[in-house]
Amino acid sequence: MKKPVKGRRLADSTIAIHAGEDRFHRSVPVGTAIARTSNFTFANTEELKLWAEGKRPAYIYTRYGNPTLSVAEEKIAALEGAEAAIVTASGMAAISSALLTVLKTGDEVIATRALYGGTYRLMRDVFPRMGIVVRHLETDLAGIERLVNPRTKVLYIETPTNPTLRLVDLQKAIAFANEWDLISLIDNTFASPVLQKPIAMGFDLVMHSATKYLAGHSDVIAGVAAGSRALIGKIRDMIIHLGGSMDPEAAFLLIRGMKTLELRMRRQCETALAIARFLQKHPKVSRVHYPGLASHPDHALAKQQMKGFGAMLAFDLKGGLAAARRFCDRTRVFLLAVSLGGAESLVVLPMYSSHYRMSLAELQGAGVEPGTVRVSIGLEDRADLIEDLRQALA
Ligand SMILES: Cc1ncc(COP(=O)(O)O)c(C=O)c1O
Secondary structure (H helix, E strand, C coil), X not given: CCCCCCCCCCCHHHHHHHCCCCCCCCCCCCCCCCCCCCECCCCCXXXXXXXXXXXXXXXXXXXXXXXXXXXXXHHHXXXXXXXXXXXXXXXXXXXXXXXXXXXXXXXXXXXECCCCHHHHHHHHHHHHHHCCEEEEECCCCCCHHHHCCCCEEEEEEECCCCCCCCCCCHHHHHHHHHHCCCEEEEECCCCHHHHCCHHHHCCCEEEEECCCCCCCCCCCCCEEEEECHHHHHHHHHHHHHXXXXXXXXXXXXXXXXXXXXXXXXXXXXXXXHHHHHHHHHCCCEEEEECXXXXXXXXXXXHHHHCCCCCCEEEEEECCHHHHHHHXXXXXXXCEECXXXXXXXXXXXCHHHCCCCCCCHHHHHHCCCCCCEEEEECCCCCHHHHHHHHHHHHC
């Protein structure tokens, strides 16, 4: 990136387009080059020796690092306001590798109960085999001081949550993590760095399913973790062991997607609010979960800690599961699909997707009802989307 005007902070839209790109020399392409290679040459054995001795950083093998991956990493680090970032093969690769970096047998985690289902299942099904204990709590963090003990190492949160869009008070969470000297991790997927920057508030690590808003086009599986240089260095070592590194082609798609992140997010948020208002008035809908509505329990907190209300929402149908299935089978513009954050608007039943293989008690804990429909707002025309909802609900 060329030097910014002195003392002036660039906006997210400008940062997303220029950060990390090396265009200092003439004849460098404007588009990002894909270093489609598994390995890198050394001019001589002295260079190789310096790398092996840790005296000079170098690209050696793409699982360790790659120039295209570095562009994506610098872009995300700049957007999140972090010293460094690492891109990974998926959001779950970032989350699992980060957690395994900071945890060992005997350690404990405090985590909100309402988590992305994959993260919840990782904690429920895999961590006990490693002797790692997870203690869940609600998004209001009530009773958190009763869960902490000398073995607690990590506070892990997600806000807004999937699928009911409840918020965690970031200031409260960070104050608690500081008081108890916990490593604070946050999944920032639903907000994206455009709406929420947890590093500036004191969080140690921000993670994303970059599959979603960051890449933004439903065409790549990708993840990222951003934090201090020291912590990202340790996570990089873990990813080198576990192998969840990103492919350069995926990095290219992620870089291209991020250039329009701010624009997409702005438009998607506007459409989501209009749709939430439409659904709220519909006689077949019993409840709309969207933090932009005054009726949402975390509306005031959303106004305080987010720059917009996001483009995810959920609603409960009075007719329960049967009505929710009928609705999802009848939409024409909204596609029935998992995932989120792409150009295409989607509907899905959490009970049969992110929250499958969960008991009724677990579903209740996550605020999911059988008749809950989750909606990801895309980039289509607002009137077309509302008309589609109207006909599918009719
Ligand atoms: C909030 C959240 N975190 C993490 C993940 C996992 O990311 P990935 O599917 O890229 O591994 C998802 C995926 O849906 C998600 O919604």
